[in-house]
Amino acid sequence: MSNIIYIGYDFKVTPLQPGVEILIAELGYAGFESFVETEDGVIAYIQKEEWNNEILNDVQILNSEEFKIDFTFNEIEQTNWNEEWEKNFNPIVVDDVCSVRAPFHEKPNTKYDIIIEPKMSFGTGHHETTHMMIQHILKNDFTNKSVLDMGCGTGVLAILAEIKGAKPIDAVDYDNWCYLNSIENVERNNCKNITVIEGDASVLKGKKYDIIIANINRNILLNDMEAYVSCLNKGGLLFLSGFYNDDIPVIQEVCEKYLLKFDEKLERNHWVALKFLN
Numbered sequence: 001m002s003n004i005i006y007i008g009y010d011f012k013v014t015p016l017q018p019g020v021e022i023l024i025a026e027l028g029y030a031g032f033e034s035f036v037e038t039e040d041g042v043i044a045y046i047q048k049e050e051w052n053n054e055i056l057n058d059v060q061i062l063n064s065e066e067f068k069i070d071f072t073f074n075e076i077e078q079t080n081w082n083e084e085w086e087k088n089f090n091p092i093v094v095d096d097v098c099s100v101r102a103p104f105h106e107k108p109n110t111k112y113d114i115i116i117e118p119k120m121s122f123g124t125g126h127h128e129t130t131h132m133m134i135q136h137i138l139k140n141d142f143t144n145k146s147v148l149d150m151g152c153g154t155g156v157l158a159i160l161a162e163i164k165g166a167k168p169i170d171a172v173d174y175d176n177w178c179y180l181n182s183i184e185n186v187e188r189n190n191c192k193n194i195t196v197i198e199g200d201a202s203v204l205k206g207k208k209y210d211i212i213i214a215n216i217n218r219n220i221l222l223n224d225m226e227a228y229v230s231c232l233n234k235g236g237l238l239f240l241s242g243f244y245n246d247d248i249p250v251i252q253e254v255c256e257k258y259l260l261k262f263d264e265k266l267e268r269n270h271w272v273a274l275k276f277l278n
């Protein structure tokens with residue numbers, strides 16, 4: 001899967017308000033495959049044969065409704081994604097304990113070392129929400145706990161859960177690219193207790209977990225909360241991220257409706273990651 005050459009569109013978006021990660025997620029749902037954040041916006045890529053009027057329509061709706069974006073299209077000849085990523089992706093270290101790096105970076109001197117081939121999936125640890133979810137996992141006991149990583153992206157959180165002793169672990173993502181990329185990263189990190197599943201909350205029927213980690217976005221979390229709660233064991237933990245400080249009341253209201261007890265908040269650049277007890 002390495003050194004894929006893409007011929008496609010270079011679609012440059014300038015967000016006029018904060019929320020670039022949500023914009024990236026929305027563009028991802030619309031069909032764009034990869035994103036590079038630049039100083040004046042986002043470059044979103046899509047293969048030429050995938051591009052159609054429906055996607056253009058989705059972008060125009062996004063533009064008019066939520067984001068007030070200013071976008072231009074550029075057809076590009078080809079991109080070597082691994083080279084792009086090598087230019088844009090530096091290792092990160094969370095709380096001096098856990099590093100997240102690409103295979104081409106030198107091995108760091110940290111207790112936990114996660115290797116992620118980022119390619120086109122979200123979850124390199126650079127984003128505030130991933131960073132805070134890593135902090136939550138580091139601070140909590142995962143030994144022998146069954147875990148669900150909902151919206152696993154690159155699989156980074158599931159991999160850390162396994163390193164912290166969790167088993168078994170289900171890592172679920174509805175995006176085929178994330179599903180394939182998570183499988184690759186799970187193997188790369190020699191994880192033995194993670195099952196990667198392609199799907200959405202509908203795959204959770206009949207399952208039970210001690211801990212659920214879900215870093216997605218406000219609307220999907222609200223929509224799927226009932227499914228999460230119904231598969232969370234009594235006494236279990238729920239970690240949620242992918243939303244802003246301002247979204248806390250609505251998230252908390254829904255969690256309390258399901259009798260979850262708020263326990264801890266982490267915050268970085270207005271993004272938050274919450275811990276609830278069942």
Ligand SMILES: C[S@@+](CC[C@H](N)C(=O)[O-])C[C@H]1O[C@@H](n2cnc3c(N)ncnc32)[C@H](O)[C@@H]1O
Nearest residue numbers: 122123130151152153173174175178200215216
């Ligand atoms: C913000 S990323 C988080 C990735 C990774 N867990 C992390 O913390 O860096 C959200 C992920 O959720 C996935 N996703 C979005 N909606 C979903 C849904 N309804 N069911 C399953 N996965 C979903 C996206 O494909 C994306 O990979």
